[in-house]
Amino acid sequence: MIKNDSITKKIGLPYLFGAALFACTSAFSMSVQAADLGGDCCADLEQRIAELEATTATKGNRKVSLTISGWVTEQVMGWSDGLKTDAYVGTSLNDLGNRLHFDGSAKINSEWSAGYSLRIDVVGANGFVQDAHNPDGGEGPPDTLNSYWWVKSERLGRVSVGRQSQATDDVWVDVSGAGSIFAANLVDFDGQNFQLVPNGSRTRAKARWGDLATCYTTGVGIFADCGGDRTNNIRYDSPTINGFMLSTSYGEAYYYDFAIRHNYDGPTWTTAFGAGFARNTAHRINAITPDYYAQASFAALHKPTGLFGSIYYGHENPEGDYKPTDQLYVKGGVRASLNKLGATVFYGEYGNDNDMFSGLLGGAVFSGVTDVCDGFAGTGGKIDTACGAAGPNNVKATGSTFDRFGFGIVQEIDAASAAFWLKYKNYGADVDFVADGVHGNEDMKHLHIFALGGAVFF
Template sequence: MRVSTSAGYRPVALSLAALLGLAAVGSSPATGADLGAACCADLEERIAELESTAARKGNRKVSLTISGYIAHEITVWDDGRETNAYLHGLGPTQTSHVKFNGQAVIMPGWTAGYMLRLQDLTGNAFSGGPSAMNQNNPFNNAGLNTQMAFWYLQNEDLGKVSVGRLAHAAKSAAMFTDLSGTQIIDNYTFLAGFPQFTIRTGGDLSPAALTWGQLAFCYAQSLPLGGDCSGIVMNGIRYDSPAFGGFSVSASWGEDDFWEVAARYAGEVSGFKLALGAGYTEMRDEVITGGAVSDRKDTQFFQIGGYVQHLESGLFVHAAYGHENNNNTLLLNGRRAENGEHWYVKTGIRKAWTSLGATIVYGDFARYSDQLGPAALALGATSSTFDRFGGGIAQEIDAAAMTLYLKVQHYEAEISGPALSPTVADLEDADFISFGGLINF
């Protein structure tokens, strides 16, 4: 559901209520007494009902549309020694949220607008620190967060310029090409995963610092993102071109300093739905997001992804690749940041077999190579391979704008290094089975 406002909602409400009242009078015999207090009371009741469903706004020139979704999962996990069940969200960037969008026409061809997006980060399985969700802590309440807040100017022929806290040009350029209907619930990041879970070594939760996220670390933003190393919202300015034949380009800059460029394509060709995206990020700011792990940053991140779906059969393939070059950056713990890469493939079928909506059945595989975080490097690791196998089924319910899903993920990893303890090198596998739902409004 979307709630929109425009100028003069009370006169419109009065007019609608009056018409309804007249229609009611005209549809049955009435006497003069019937048109007294009962009629007016009914009109006032209808007006109050209409006003209660209208969003209030500060002026009559800029529209307001409210939208978003609520999403939660129940995950049963097994780390090789312990089994438990946690309830959590899809944080941080794809968690439950509400968006306030506004727009005003300046003159023909020119518009101005804004967007404010508030997130619910209760049950955030991604965040680290002392309150991180892991084997010893089932709940992490990071509260509400203002993820985005920006304004923009747009011209039909020249493009769009946005300023504020926003998604930058290359954000999720590869990941967002996934049009299967499962991108939010299952992708190659660890946003809805458990990167703060300690990897069991020889059955023990020791060393505690060796988490799954330490084998899927992105130095561009100092976070265990896995894939999509340029996927966090930041302050800056962004330009988006108009789409020409399905192609568009974007560029953005943010303080102190980073910049990004990206190109995208979306369209249909000979019965196939296609989507392509590529992006490049140059990150030199000392601290953008995450914790401070070095005195400076000198990271370049390249990503590319695509999606192909045969419309008649519903068969699809989505693939993504990313490479992070850290230029041997010296970390605060005296280690040097390694270069890392990751790739991902998802394949399956999307088909409306019932009247409820499309059913999506898929399998996926991700590999994260040498994405060693500061804690893993401090333990003496010099190389790593982290594989994630999985799959699932999702059912869209069109009448409720809802998706219900079940997904399975299996983690396994190997690390090596001349100074690495043999005990630390003996890593246990982990399994995660999640049932969840997402409802749009």
């Protein structure tokens, strides 16, 4: 899910799961929809906004309505990288950061309608850009996330044109509630820009955690949801038939994708499924090379017990002399009714990506690393030592592993349309390399993240 043209991921607000999470349940109603993380991380949030429309400020001309909605989210994020411990105040990147939505629609006749969507990212310090030396990372003027018009037929579906998420953004689905999605997401919203520290070293590398979680499609270290940025495109979403919706989009020089989603909300189970395939040859954001990207996700909630879980898998196959990558993300927990405020959500999460080290190959968005030797110069670690002995031209990164796990608790407050969380995340990684034909491995100190935060919807 992701940001603007300067960095970007992963996630405008969903039309899909109804269009990345097009199947999160509403944070407060546990019903399912799909995401478009259709630009956002969670269709669940789109559904929540629909529920609040009766109380939002509404105005417009005589023919076209205007509905204003959105959310404000901030957190106190503590961190420890093995060299220092500190705490920052900030939000997440645009998709889960502070948002302002302007939506309008008008009936043409009994079947047809038309409308528009404008999404504004209210930029502030955020955990996606902050690092050990920069507590104010990400601050800047408001930025446009989505800006498009649409025409819809109840029988034929919807066509939208403008800046928006692609059909496969994002295919991840979650039915645990919007508050849980803000706290735990498959995208690396917290800490990706912190510097790597090789084990045995007391020096931070130039390379960042995001350099080991970089998508070829976007050239940004987001860990997963590699199609999760917005482009200027034309998109089609079919009507929902027996819970199924088909979507496709095309644009931004040469990008096309296809997605299928299914939502089910029965008396005992809520389930959601999403799968997508994308082809990119456009120079979107900081794209490294043309590629193919496939992804799939499934989530389920057992209503009587509150037990829930979701699993996501993504595979990116680049052109040229680059290694394919794999991403896995799993989340599970329980929604419990412990008090009258709202649901209390307990969750755990795990993520793994393999060979997403393309941020070490040059042109990394945040670190500016030019090659693996530049990324670890001066640290005194294994890669730095090998570069000194063999020379930069004879040392190459050949593989990487990035593992993360975390857990937390979320308290939803129905009367205030709010959710508050306390969470912990742990990042670990290693890099394989070869120097003059000799193979080696560099292990990194773990990054620990603690956060107390909240979101208020309006």
